[in-house]
Amino acid sequence: MRRLDQLLSALGYCSRREAIAFVKEGRVKLGGVVVKRSDQRVDAALITVDDQPLEAPDGLLAMFHKPVGYACTHSADEGPTIYELLPSHWPDRNPAVTSVGRLDKDTSGLLLVTDIGSLVHRYTSPKSDIEKTYLVEVDRELDPALIGIFTKGDLMLRSEDKPCLPAKLEIVSTQTARLTLTEGRYHQVRRMFASQGWQVEKLHRERFGPYELGDLAEGEWQMLVPP
Numbered sequence: 034m035r036r037l038d039q040l041l042s043a044l045g046y047c048s049r050r051e052a053i054a055f056v057k058e059g060r061v062k063l064g065g066v067v068v069k070r071s072d073q074r075v076d077a078a079l080i081t082v083d084d085q086p087l088e089a090p091d092g093l094l095a096m097f098h099k100p101v102g103y104a105c106t107h108s109a110d111e112g113p114t115i116y117e118l119l120p121s122h123w124p125d126r127n128p129a130v131t132s133v134g135r136l137d138k139d140t141s142g143l144l145l146v147t148d149i150g151s152l153v154h155r156y157t158s159p160k161s162d163i164e165k166t167y168l169v170e171v172d173r174e175l176d177p178a179l180i181g182i183f184t185k186g187d188l189m190l191r192s193e194d195k196p197c198l199p200a201k202l203e204i205v206s207t208q209t210a211r212l213t214l215t216e217g218r219y220h221q222v223r224r225m226f227a228s229q230g231w232q233v234e235k236l237h238r239e240r241f242g243p244y245e246l247g248d249l250a251e252g253e254w255q256m257l258v259p260p
Contacts, residue, residue, distance in 0.1 A: 037061065038071040040080070044087060045125035055082070089256070092149040093123070093130055096244050097254040099144045105135040112138075118252050119146065133157060134165065134241050137220065142167070142238030143246040149259055156242065157217070166213045166240035167222050172232040174207050179229060183212070190224045197225060211239075 035043075038052035047055055052071040055061050061068045064079045077090035097115065104111040107124060115132060116124050123130040126148050133145040133156045147153060156163060179202055182188060186199040200214035212222060223233045239246050249255055 034074040034076060036071075037068060037073050037075050037080070040075065040077055040087075040090070041082070043127045044090060045122035045127075046082060092147070092152075092259055093126065094145065094147045094149060094152060094257045094259045095254045096246070096249065096257055097132075097144045097146050098246055098249045098251050099136055099141055100251045101139055101141045104138050105132040105144065107131075115144065115146075119254060123148075134217065134238075136238060140236040140238065141251070142236075143241050143244060144238075145241060145244065145257075146254070147259075152259065162215045163242040164213055164215055164240070165217070165238060165242075166211060168205075168235075168237045168239055169210045169212055169222060169226065169233055170235035171208050171210070171226060172234055175204050175210055175231070176229075177204060179210075179226075179231075180204070182229060183225065188225065188228065190218070190221070190228055193218070197221070200225070208234075213240075 037056070038049040041047050041052045041055065042049045056068050056071045059067045060083050062081045062084070063075055068075070077087055080087050097119065099115055103113050103115045103118065106114055107116060107129070108114070119130070123146070128148045128150065130146050130148045131153065133147060133153055136142060136144060145156065155161060183200045183202045186196060188197045190197065197218070198214065198216055200212060203211040205211055214221065222236055226233050244257070
């Protein structure tokens with residue numbers, strides 16, 4: 034049980050002060066009955082705002098299809114950000130929603146966004162071994178020899194002191210491949226191909242762990258049930 038004003042503030046609906054106005058306007062109900070006090074202790078599962086259940090009161094997890102050109106940051110200094118495409122109240126949650134498995138501006142595809150700290154740690158820990166699959170388009174014809182080079186597990190990247198872990202490469206067409214890896218080094222996919230003389234022209238993440246983008250439209254999100 035939590036105080037109503039604290040609950041609404043934590044979920045990004047309003048400030049604790051604004052919760053008083055929400056209550057006065059009759060916008061908040063408990064079990065279908067209009068709430069009279071903003072400091073009342075309530076069961077989040079029974080609360081509605083504007084006749085809608087509270088959004089993810091126990092923690093939010095969503096899959097997002099990131100378009101090219103958007104940064105995975107809360108800072109406006111880097112230009113357009115993914116949070117401009119997501120519900121405006123999500124960054125107001127406490128803790129705020131953040132992206133997991135960041136993608137650079139020039140990469141599209143699957144991102145997870147969540148405010149559940151344990152999931153952020155689980156999915157970003159170097160020991161997580163979570164598979165990520167990318168569709169990669171390069172600047173010239175692919176050499177099947179890359180399959181063995183990436184699989185072997187001894188590929189060294191510039192300025193790195195440890196080789197990349199084994200990665201699975203599938204050649205889809207002349208200049209397109211599907212790469213599955215378990216690491217998340219800085220610009221790793223682009224650097225892996227560049228180390229062998231190929232430049233990545235387009236990069237798109239299709240899968241992150243158990244989650245697949247499927248036919249989710251660019252710029253759209255889908256709520257998930259936290260594990």
